[in-house]
Amino acid sequence: MPLLEIKSLGINFGGLRAVNNFDLEIETGEIVGVIGPNGAGKTTIFNMLSGYYAPTDGTITFKGKLMNGLRPFQVAQQGIARTFQNIRLFPQISVLDNVRIGFHPRAGYNLVDSILHTPRFIAREAELTDQALDILATLGLEDKAYIKANGLPYGAQRRLEIARALAVKPDLLLLDEPAAGMNPAEVGRMVDLLRFVKEKFDLTVLLIEHQMGLVMPICDRLVVVDFGEVIASGLPQEIRDNPKVLEAYLGRSAVA
Amino acid sequence: MISFIQQIVNGLQLGLVYAVIALGYTMVYGIIKLINFAHGDVFMVGAFTGYFGYTLIKLPWPLALVMAMAVCAIVGVLNERIAYRPLRYAAPIAALISAIGASFFLEYFTSLKFVFGPDYIVIHPPVPDITWIIGGVRITIVQVIILGTVVVFLALLQLLIFKTKMGAAMRTVSFNHDAARLMGVDVDKTISFTFAVGSALAGMGGVLFGFAYPELWTFLGIMTGLKAFIAAVLGGIGIIPGAVLGALIMGQVEIMTAAYISSQARDAVAFAILIIVLLIRPSGILGRNELEKI
Amino acid sequence: MDKKKQVIMALASVLVLYAVLEALMMVGIVGPYWQEIMRYAMVVTIGALGLSIMYGFTGQFSLGHAAFVGIGAYAAGLFNLTFRHYGILAFLGSLVVGAVVAGVVGYLIGVPILRLKSDYLGIATLGFGFIVTNGLQNSDKLIPALGGARGMTGVPQVQGFGWYYVLVLIAVILARNFIFSTHGRACTAIRENETAADVVGVSPARTKIMAFTIGCALAGLGGALYAHNIPFLHPDSFNFLESINYLIVVVLGGLGSLTGTVITAVGWAFIWEVLRLVLGPLYDFRGVIYAIILIVIIIMRPQGVFGGIEASCLVPQIKRRKTHAAAGD
Numbered sequence: 074m075p076l077l078e079i080k081s082l083g084i085n086f087g088g089l090r091a092v093n094n095f096d097l098e099i100e101t102g103e104i105v106g107v108i109g110p111n112g113a114g115k116t117t118i119f120n121m122l123s124g125y126y127a128p129t130d131g132t133i134t135f136k137g138k139l140m141n142g143l144r145p146f147q148v149a150q151q152g153i154a155r156t157f158q159n160i161r162l163f164p165q166i167s168v169l170d171n172v173r174i175g176f177h178p179r180a181g182y183n184l185v186d187s188i189l190h191t192p193r194f195i196a197r198e199a200e201l202t203d204q205a206l207d208i209l210a211t212l213g214l215e216d217k218a219y220i221k222a223n224g225l226p227y228g229a230q231r232r233l234e235i236a237r238a239l240a241v242k243p244d245l246l247l248l249d250e251p252a253a254g255m256n257p258a259e260v261g262r263m264v265d266l267l268r269f270v271k272e273k274f275d276l277t278v279l280l281i282e283h284q285m286g287l288v289m290p291i292c293d294r295l296v297v298v299d300f301g302e303v304i305a306s307g308l309p310q311e312i313r314d315n316p317k318v319l320e321a322y323l324g325r326s327a328v329a
Numbered sequence: 330m331i332s333f334i335q336q337i338v339n340g341l342q343l344g345l346v347y348a349v350i351a352l353g354y355t356m357v358y359g360i361i362k363l364i365n366f367a368h369g370d371v372f373m374v375g376a377f378t379g380y381f382g383y384t385l386i387k388l389p390w391p392l393a394l395v396m397a398m399a400v401c402a403i404v405g406v407l408n409e410r411i412a413y414r415p416l417r418y419a420a421p422i423a424a425l426i427s428a429i430g431a432s433f434f435l436e437y438f439t440s441l442k443f444v445f446g447p448d449y450i451v452i453h454p455p456v457p458d459i460t461w462i463i464g465g466v467r468i469t470i471v472q473v474i475i476l477g478t479v480v481v482f483l484a485l486l487q488l489l490i491f492k493t494k495m496g497a498a499m500r501t502v503s504f505n506h507d508a509a510r511l512m513g514v515d516v517d518k519t520i521s522f523t524f525a526v527g528s529a530l531a532g533m534g535g536v537l538f539g540f541a542y543p544e545l546w547t548f549l550g551i552m553t554g555l556k557a558f559i560a561a562v563l564g565g566i567g568i569i570p571g572a573v574l575g576a577l578i579m580g581q582v583e584i585m586t587a588a589y590i591s592s593q594a595r596d597a598v599a600f601a602i603l604i605i606v607l608l609i610r611p612s613g614i615l616g617r618n619e620l621e622k623i
Numbered sequence: 624m625d626k627k628k629q630v631i632m633a634l635a636s637v638l639v640l641y642a643v644l645e646a647l648m649m650v651g652i653v654g655p656y657w658q659e660i661m662r663y664a665m666v667v668t669i670g671a672l673g674l675s676i677m678y679g680f681t682g683q684f685s686l687g688h689a690a691f692v693g694i695g696a697y698a699a700g701l702f703n704l705t706f707r708h709y710g711i712l713a714f715l716g717s718l719v720v721g722a723v724v725a726g727v728v729g730y731l732i733g734v735p736i737l738r739l740k741s742d743y744l745g746i747a748t749l750g751f752g753f754i755v756t757n758g759l760q761n762s763d764k765l766i767p768a769l770g771g772a773r774g775m776t777g778v779p780q781v782q783g784f785g786w787y788y789v790l791v792l793i794a795v796i797l798a799r800n801f802i803f804s805t806h807g808r809a810c811t812a813i814r815e816n817e818t819a820a821d822v823v824g825v826s827p828a829r830t831k832i833m834a835f836t837i838g839c840a841l842a843g844l845g846g847a848l849y850a851h852n853i854p855f856l857h858p859d860s861f862n863f864l865e866s867i868n869y870l871i872v873v874v875l876g877g878l879g880s881l882t883g884t885v886i887t888a889v890g891w892a893f894i895w896e897v898l899r900l901v902l903g904p905l906y907d908f909r910g911v912i913y914a915i916i917l918i919v920i921i922i923m924r925p926q927g928v929f930g931g932i933e934a935s936c937l938v939p940q941i942k943r944r945k946t947h948a949a950a951g952d
Contacts, residue, residue, distance in 0.1 A: 123822055149824035163815035165879070165931070166808075169941065173805070174812045178824040180805035184833070187804030188797050190939075194804065201805070202942050219941070241823050364742060412918050419925035421741075422684075426874050429867055430917035437910025555749075555863070562746050597757035600750035604736065607747050611739055 074137060076101045076277050077122075077245055082131035083301075084121060091117045092301040095131070099245070104271065104278040106292035108312075110322055114301035115281045116158060119247050122279075123155045124148040136244065150178045154243035156234040158250045158281075164223035168214060171222050171233055172205040175240025205240065211273060212236045212266070228259055232266070239274055246271075248280040252287045260286045267291055289313070297321065331465040336588045337581065342472050342541055344580020345479045349534035350557035351564070351572035352486065353405075353527030359503040359567035360523045362421060366428040367408055369554015370435035371528045375401045375535025376545050377445045383455040390455045394478075394536045398529040404435070405528025406521050414517070432550075440547040452543035471540045478537060482530065483573065489526070490569065499523055503567070556583070559603050565616030574614060578602075626940040633936035641788055648784065657896075658784060662852045664892035665787035666692075666845045668885055669794045671872045673841030675884040679873050680802060681834035682814030683737060684745040687752030688842055688869040693759060693861025694728050695721035695843025697769060700778040700850035704768055707779050714781050718790070718847045725843020726836050733835035737828065752866050759858035774857040781851040790848060791885075794841060799881055799937045801837065810834045811879070875920055876927055881937060883929025 075098040082095040092114040099105050107115050120126045122133060124145035133140040135151060143151065163171050180201065186194040209215045212232045217225060222233060231251060238246055251267070252260045264287055271278055282288045288295065288309065295312045297305040299321040305312060312318055350372050357365045375397040382393025412431040416424040439445040459470040490496035498519045501509040506516050538553065539545060556579060564575025579599060586598040606614065644661070647653040674688045699721030706713040736747045763771030770776065801807050809830045812820035817827050850856055872891045876883030898909040920928065
């Protein structure tokens, strides 16, 4: 059984068909890339997967469970975490707390424990803090744990967003342009980091990216989307040589 | 039936006064996304200035009206300059608190003995006491004056916004400050102008209010201003026809509640309707609900 | 300084402050008039802590906070009026009743209206505030003891400052505990970025309702104390302008700062009296001066006087460990 199974997914915004008949299956442990020109509907697919938009038609099945109709926080609790194209951290609170918020559904203590700071609260908080620091250490952010998130440089903010997503303990990680705005050296480091994180946390990854320097070395498979539909899918090398893909990216005249 | 029509006429009178005040709230909200709490107090300043215009200075009332509008325009512009402009790019709540401060300032300052004074003033409207009875429904000259003045100024406002360069600038700035700047619009000037127009309208509302409900004191602007503001929200804040629509509804709701339910419940019913409308249409009757972009 | 020492120092100063205040009251330097204002300051502090949690920390705007203070005051007042033969027990019971009733009403109104955002939520709460005041004005038609527009009298008064002081302390400690927990962090996350909070598993609806309910319960507790400080309850004491006052306190104190809320609440409760003392014959100008102070402070510190600052004795110690301890595995 695939970890994630998307069947003929589609959504309308007013009269606009933003995504149409989108199919995708992802096996546990895969890294799959979704590529395509701007406005092709990639982020819209992510928004449906994470529960922001309700699909107009089609189904999303995750670990054998139908996900349609779940709210984003419920999707997260089922084990799908994501990052955003335009970074969305909690800017005014510490790096550590940004990660600890990811533990919220599994904090292991209730509101009364919180208000009274009971022994259970104290024990669990210590554990959560430890786990958060571990995640931060993995992403090279432990020494920044006590500063505010908006004090981090851009690249570190991207990593913090991934750290926060890992705190959700996801099976599936959705990354929306993790290398946006990075130079080739930084992209290289992001490739290494993603590989490392994927192994360490036993993840399956679905990512959207424009930077071929990230997509090519890291993805097991690619799906190309244009005008809300899948126009090609296959191994990275196959996709690179596919004329339809070139056409979608460069426009019809360039190929003809 | 006749009494019902009479209530509609009374509701229209109140609604039209609310409409001119609501316009100022909605224009300011449209352009700087601020709930201008001091706007109701500008309205109060208009009511007093008009009153002193046709009593102390003995101006004919149309001139007193113009004078009140001019004074309010100046008060509104100064208010923005001093209390809001320094906070334009701070968190919106800071400007809101400053607006509350400005509101207190206008109330307390005008209630000083050498300004308008702390007492109630009873007005004798400077218009002949004429009442027509049409099919049993009483229509007063004050109502005719209110209707005429408001309609004329609404038409002028419409012309200003859609047919002049300044109006185009206002629409651009309300869309996006940076884009407006790039297009060569003087954003500061446009905002000042918006305050001037909105405040002048409030001043007009104040003078007309004085004719219709002839009892003034310097804290008059709090409740009337709030009602007008609620009307703007009801119609869809930031949208000019929405302010007028909301105000007319608000006027009817209040008068009808007072007439047929209980005059004590008029505020509660008005606010209950507001909450229900917001729950069904979170951006007001004519407001657009936009999907948040992620 | 080490955390334990800090907390002990803080508790010691709190005790010393109390001893000094009690001593001043005993020798008569602080007379009954000022004592009433001191108790009022405690009422405002507790109410403001509630708004601080719902607005300062969770970002849910309210322009109707005083209504919940009023609900707590009337509920507590009615309770103590009914059970007054039980003396101090009735007083303590009425505190619970005030908080619970306001909390329950807050929950019931919060469920539908917390779907609204920012200004619209403020407007809906404002509307609710008016409905409550209006309801209280007509309350005598349902329960004569509430007095309606004539006001409610006869609630036994509790004038021991110690009660008020201790309750503020408890409220501060509980609020602080809440803020520095996963529930408090969830609130802050909602304030900072609702979309991002949602995606990491924090339910926006539940979190907002929780914060709103707690905030309203604290308002109700403040109200319950209010009912025992002033022998005459009137709906107008909990109107829109009073809600604005709570908002001013929380914003001037600094959003997201318990320290700021407490200090500003106490300061605010005294400002009119201080202006009276300072202005003397120019007392007529107090309102103008107050307005100017408000505008000047907010222009100078738009983030509030204590924005982003928390007294370190309130911040729990976070375990720090040597960097790289867990790295490299």
